[in-house]
Amino acid sequence: MKKDKDIILSNCDREPIHLINHIQPFGTLLVLDKESLKVIQCAKNASEYLAFMESFIGKKISFLIGKELEQSIANFNLGSKNRLEFSGKVNATQFSFVAYKTKQGILLEVERFTISDPIELQDQLTTITEALGSSDSALEACQNAANIVSKIFNYDRVLVYRFNKDWNGEVIAECKQKNQTSWLGLHYPATDIPQPARALFLKQKIRIIADVDYQPIAITPQLNPTDQKIVDLSNSELRGVSPVHLQYLKNMGVNASLTTSIIIEGKLWGLITCHHSAPKSINRTQRQLCSILVEIFTNKINSLNYKAAIKANQERSKIVEQLKFQIDQEKDWSNAFLSQADNLLDLFNAQALIILQKNRTQIIGEKINKDFQIRISQFLKHQKSGRIVSSKLSLDYPKYFTAADSWAGLLSLNLNGEQNNTIVWLRKEKIQQVNWGGKPKKPEKIIDGIAYLNPRTSFAKWSKQVKGHSEEWSEENLKSIKIIKELLQNHLLQQQQNKIRTLNKRLKQNNKDLKAFSYSVSHDLRSPLRGIEGFTNMLLEKPKIDASTKQIGNKILHSVDSMNNLIDGILKLATLNLKEIKGQNIKVRDLVLGYLEEINFSNQEGIRIQIEEEIPDLTGDFILIKQVFTNLIDNALKYTQHKKDAKIVIGYSPQKNAYFVKDNGIGIHPSAQKKIFKLFQRSSAALKNFEGEGIGLALVKKIVKKHNGKIFIDSELDKYSIFYIQLPS
Structure with missing residues (x-):
């Protein structure tokens, strides 16, 4: 059997650490029904912690905090806020309360209230504001934040830890005891802070572990009566800790920790993490002060980022304006790029620039060997994206690039969906020595063929040379x-x-x-x-x-x-x-009847013409549409004149969504059906027996096409011909 602290390797990123179902013992927890405000769950230490000898389950919260505070919770439940903080006495002892709204009820956390010196708090806030306000760079702000946290809260080690795009982290600032080994510059793999933990840091920005050897306080009953599920403790500061993480801290020699989230533009940017070699807790007021510090720090980072973005934008605007001026002077934009080569390389911190056009390739910057040029060209031919970004070509596209290539970074821009008009910026490989806090791969053990993940035991500096990478874009x-x-x-x-x-x-x-x-x-x-x-x-x-x-x-x-x-x-x-199309409503049946009257046609002439009653109107140019029908009717009359019981039908086919002129005349051979709409083309039967110039059907097709329509034929030699005309509504 696997121990509780083991986690299946494939499920590490899905460990439900918010459903831990116990709390740490530096406070207690009550879960209230939203409607009645009765206690439906509580931590097993609730009676002892609050000095009540009887069970809380089933009782209204007013028996503990009084009617006035109960009403505050009721109003909170109806409001838009998700967190309510207040304090009050229970059995002559002052407690601080925090209420959270969830789908399962109202979670009420209770801790003993500690009075803080307001003058000392004011001094601490002043220190925080002055130290962070004077920072001229993000790194300086990080170091100042680490120093202040260490000074105010007295943890042995304070780290500022920043995530990269792959969620690996790096210690970028540190404040430690003199006898401790520095972790500054060390990297840690994403598996040290897996996805569930990162998601919780976005919800609950501060996380305290007072003692890694704490005795878990279970929640009773085990399942929430509202939905028969384990209660979700995502927003709880008392939430218990994953056994894997506890063992991880023990392996590091850490007995207590405090961690706060650094959130920039809605994303988890990094963490401020405090470690202590002995059990340590800070009260809720101190944790609030820590949250304020991180808020000020975050604003400072945002401000520095904003200033850097303004500066970068100004530099970019200057180069782009120069480029635009050159482009306006040149017929070929690539000549403008050549004249601004140095600026365009500096703008992207690239070492080479390739301009690919239909009949030429131009290279700016450092030399690129012919073989690499060919592979770049082949690679781009098979890319569908208009923009390609890579800082590790040989790893991202091993079919085209190798570890032996000196070029590792590529940023390309395609202007028209084809390889013509493509611009490529290139960066050289930048070999790096990356120092990890222990070997990045977590140890695993195999039980019954399944790999289980154990917290690693070594955090000694482990160096690795990273090749095939350029500076990130x-x-x-x-x-x-x-x-x-x-x-x-x-x-x-x-x-x-x-x-x-x-x-x-x-x-x-x-x-x-x-x-x-x-x-x-x-x-x-x-x-x-x-x-x-x-x-x-x-x-x-x-x-x-x-x-x-x-x-x-x-x-x-x-x-x-x-x-x-x-x-x-x-x-x-x-x-x-x-000729411009003059769209108007055309009654097709009236048009046909009018034409037959013009030519003085009567069914007594040996040819019978049937005009269907239900022929829908159409919209088009009357003169041109009349030309279509008169040409088709004239052809039908011509090619049925020697036929016994000759018949012509003019109507509309809903199935084909088309008007038609049908006759039982000479028909058209399949081989001639494709060419009869071309100028001066006639079927062999028509050429032998009937006069004509071979223009009428070509004219008909052109008129129909001008109306965005189609004309097609169904015919059998010596039996019939049907000309279909499809016109848009």
Whole structure:
């Protein structure tokens, strides 16, 4: 069987330390029902601690603190605050109380009240404010905080401990006894303060362990009556301690500790940790003073960070303004980067800069060997992200980079989603000697094939050389790259807009030229046709003309008509793009009936036309839409004229969401169905037996496309053809 102090290795980051179900003995705990304010749970030492011989369970809290304070708790329960502090006498002894609201009830912590000298408290606050206020850097503020905490609270060792992005920590300030070994600069792995502990430090900012050998005080009953679960002690200062952590402290030679959270911008930045070689507790007033100290310290760090950010922003703005000026002067933005090379390297504290464009690669700064250039290029080809950040290339991307590379840090910016227009900042490998407070890997033991985690026993300095890493890219670096990206994208957008304006000018001129050309074609081609037509008619009007000459004359007139139709079709196609769509509601059924009336069609001509009753209206350009239907109807009439029982149907298909013109004429071979919408293309059957120019369907498709619609065909040779027109609502 495993001991209680053992934790399964894989579950270490999920140990429920807030559900410890016991408290430390320097106070007591009551859990109240929210509605009745009756005691539903309590620590087993409650009666003894408060000098009551009877059980508290089931009694209203007023029997202990009186009606007036009970009413304060009732008002607190209805209010928005989650913490209430007050003091009062119980059996002639003064106690301090802290109430917390939870889903399981109101937790009421009780400790003996200790009177503090107000003058001494004022002096201590003055010392804290003056010492921290005079700090010129974050490190100086940390050291001043450690010194003040040591002076006021008299712990043997005070550490300021800062987390990195991987939650490993480093001691960055220390105040200790002369006979103690310094821990300044030592690193500790994230497993020393696992995720559940870090989460609790965000909720409860101060944590005291008065004696690592304390006797746990159990909570009774074991399960909370509200939800039949162990009571959540996340906000409790009396909360018991994980056996693993107790053993960890014992292994360090620590008998008591005090820890406070340093929270910057809502994130756990670090801790101030106090260690003592003998049991030690500080009262609630002193703990509040410690919280005030940390609050002042946090404000100081925020202030220093803000000043540093302002300074960095000013330096960045100066470089960006110079870069913007250069970009505005250059057609190619990369030339501006070359002129600002030193500034851009300094801004990112990089040793090299690569600019990758379509037909060239430019390198600024230290030399990069050809092999590494090739691998950088291959690596970027396979990256989808517009920004890549790495300070350990060989570890993050071992497929492309190796530990032997001298370059370890990369920050890249892609401007358009392709490898073209990519900027890469590079940093050299920075070999570091990292000193750990003991070997980072916690020892484990194997029981029945399961690895259990034990607190490590050695905290002696353990050094390790770290290779393959560069200096970390900072938040300021990431802000800088975002600003440069916006600057360059705005520049590229401006270039595109200028190109579009130039193209628009050319297009307008081309449209003018096309109108002139159309007029010229119409005039210059039709003039000789009118002459041919006129002379032919004069010839045919002569009284004595033989049959052969008359036949030739009629063929000439027919050819003139065909040529005129061809010119009309070409002009319609050529000028269609110039025509603006004039959207209006079109009653399709009325449009079709009107056209049949125009051509004087009747079903007595051997072809029957059926127009469905329910054809929905559409929105479009009336003249163009009429052209679509008239062309399709004309084709249907043409290709059914020799068919017995010829029939044409015009309607709407809800299944296909399309208007249609259907006929039972000659049909279209599958091989011809794709090409009939192209200019001058006709099916072989149509070419053999019917006249036409091969323009009508090309015009229809172009009109439908101009309306953002689609046209498609369903046909079987010698049986039927259906032309479907889909138009947006």
